[in-house]
Amino acid sequence: MLLYGSWEFRVGQQTVQPVPIAVFAPVLIGCALAVLCFSPQPGMDRGAARDLRLITLPLLAGCLALATVGLAVATHSLTGELTTRGACRDLAGFLGLALLGAAVLGAVWFWILPVLAAMIPMLGLHGAGLVSLLVWPLRSDQSSSATVTALVLLVVGFVALAVPRSRWHAG
Numbered sequence: 712m713l714l715y716g717s718w719e720f721r722v723g724q725q726t727v728q729p730v731p732i733a734v735f736a737p738v739l740i741g742c743a744l745a746v747l748c749f750s751p752q753p754g755m756d757r758g759a760a761r762d763l764r765l766i767t768l769p770l771l772a773g774c775l776a777l778a779t780v781g782l783a784v785a786t787h788s789l790t791g792e793l794t795t796r797g798a799c800r801d802l803a804g805f806l807g808l809a810l811l812g813a814a815v816l817g818a819v820w821f822w823i824l825p826v827l828a829a830m831i832p833m834l835g836l837h838g839a840g841l842v843s844l845l846v847w848p849l850r851s852d853q854s855s856s857a858t859v860t861a862l863v864l865l866v867v868g869f870v871a872l873a874v875p876r877s878r879w880h881a882g
Contacts, residue, residue: 736785737798737848738829740778741805742822747771748813748872749821764873771872775806792851801848804861805829810868 748767779799786795805825812821831845850857 735829736782737802738805738825740782740802741807741809741825744771744774744778744806745809745813745821747774748810749818768869768873771810772869775802778802793849794852796852797850797857800852800858800861803865804847805864807861807864807866807868810872811864814868814871814874 747770750763779802782798782802783795786798789795789798805828808824808828809821812824816823828845829848847854847857847860
């Protein structure tokens with residue numbers, strides 16, 4: 712594999728669990744896509760006569776499709792339990808978290824949710840129930856619960872972004 716191969720990112724000398732590059736690439740791509748939600752002039756956007764979400768959301772969906780194709784091409788030769796399918800699933804989940812962060816936290820802190828979701832698996836948590844939901848990015852390609860979690864996060868992120876901002880801040 713030219714871009715990622717079978718590399719693993721190890722934190723420190725004695726990492727509890729190595730995290731594949733196929734997890735961090737979707738985090739970075741998801742955060743980069745979420746930047747499309749923000750304008751260099753947010754004050755002018757708030758006073759705009761048109762609702763810019765009608766332009767932003769379809770643009771974001773198109774860019775997600777292109778990013779998914781690019782990620783699939785870049786990870787096509789990964790082997791093991793986390794391959795192209797898992798990387799694309801993780802892109803959906805991390806983008807959903809970034810969009811949720813964009814809707815709730817704003818332009819400064821939107822990236823914190825996907826980055827935290829990528830860091831939690833490095834703690835070496837294993838188990839069932841809520842713990843299994845927290846480690847969805849490192850679940851195998853065949854994990855249906857990880858796929859459902861990622862898709863729910865993506866849908867919630869798009870819905871949170873589509874809801875007018877005044878609803879978030881009004882009592």
